[in-house]
Amino acid sequence: MTYLLLHGGGGVATMVGFADLLAERTHSRVLLPTHPGFGGTPKPEGLNSVTDLARRYVEQLEELDLADVTVLGNSFGGWLAAEIALLHSPRVSRAVIVDGIGIEVGGHPITDVSGLPATELRAFSFHDPSKAPVPPAGGKGPSPDVLALIGYTGPAMLDPTLSKRLGDIDIPAHVLWGESDGIADPEYGRAFAAAIPGATFTLLPQTGHLPQLETPEELLGALLEVTAG
Numbered sequence: 001m002t003y004l005l006l007h008g009g010g011g012v013a014t015m016v017g018f019a020d021l022l023a024e025r026t027h028s029r030v031l032l033p034t035h036p037g038f039g040g041t042p043k044p045e046g047l048n049s050v051t052d053l054a055r056r057y058v059e060q061l062e063e064l065d066l067a068d069v070t071v072l073g074n075s076f077g078g079w080l081a082a083e084i085a086l087l088h089s090p091r092v093s094r095a096v097i098v099d100g101i102g103i104e105v106g107g108h109p110i111t112d113v114s115g116l117p118a119t120e121l122r123a124f125s126f127h128d129p130s131k132a133p134v135p136p137a138g139g140k141g142p143s144p145d146v147l148a149l150i151g152y153t154g155p156a157m158l159d160p161t162l163s164k165r166l167g168d169i170d171i172p173a174h175v176l177w178g179e180s181d182g183i184a185d186p187e188y189g190r191a192f193a194a195a196i197p198g199a200t201f202t203l204l205p206q207t208g209h210l211p212q213l214e215t216p217e218e219l220l221g222a223l224l225e226v227t228a229g
Helices: 013-026 050-064 076-085 118-125 144-153 162-168 186-194 216-227
Strands: 002-006 029-031 069-074 092-098 173-178 200-204
Touching: 002 013, 002 050, 002 076, 013 029, 013 216, 050 076, 050 144, 069 076, 076 092, 076 144, 076 162, 092 216, 173 186, 173 216, 186 200, 200 216
Parallel strands: 002 029, 002 069, 069 092, 092 173, 173 200
Antiparallel strands: none
8 A cells, every 4th residue: 555645734844753653554655745835845837726736646646656545634735635536546545634624614714824923823733732843943924834835725725615526535535633623623524524425534632733743643543443444
């Protein structure tokens, strides 16, 4: 099995430790790309939406001639994983959405992170903010990666059509969610799962928006449980 891990607005650094853990425990091939425009990387013309980026990743799976790929994405990466599933590539066998964003849920809006300083963003993102990486000194506004994120999602960080389109996903899908997520709460996560035919929903205790950083062992255990067989 191959895993394609898709990071969120915090950048690829939020996925590195979990990628290493996943590879070590499962002896699987784990791919961890940096989305174009994140981490100071160039963003080619024509990549203007989440769907555009999803198509780019499906093309890369074709180029690499991969099969039985489990796509796992966190936050923005969860939205991206869903868009990849909607492209119906035969190379993708499963989608795992971890605290994803992108849908519109009445009464449960996504927290606007575009203007949040790093300290406030940590408070919304972690059950225990002391487990969050220390932000770089001097950072008072949104990080360059958050700005790159908004370049794909727009300032609202949602697509009003996504919830309805999720009904076209025809591969096994699993939604994993931190019970203390302050960016998108568990009811938002349940709505995400309910929009995908046959999707499972798993709540991760004492975990915020970034399980791969805060409770990686628990995330790995839940991932292996829902993808067994």
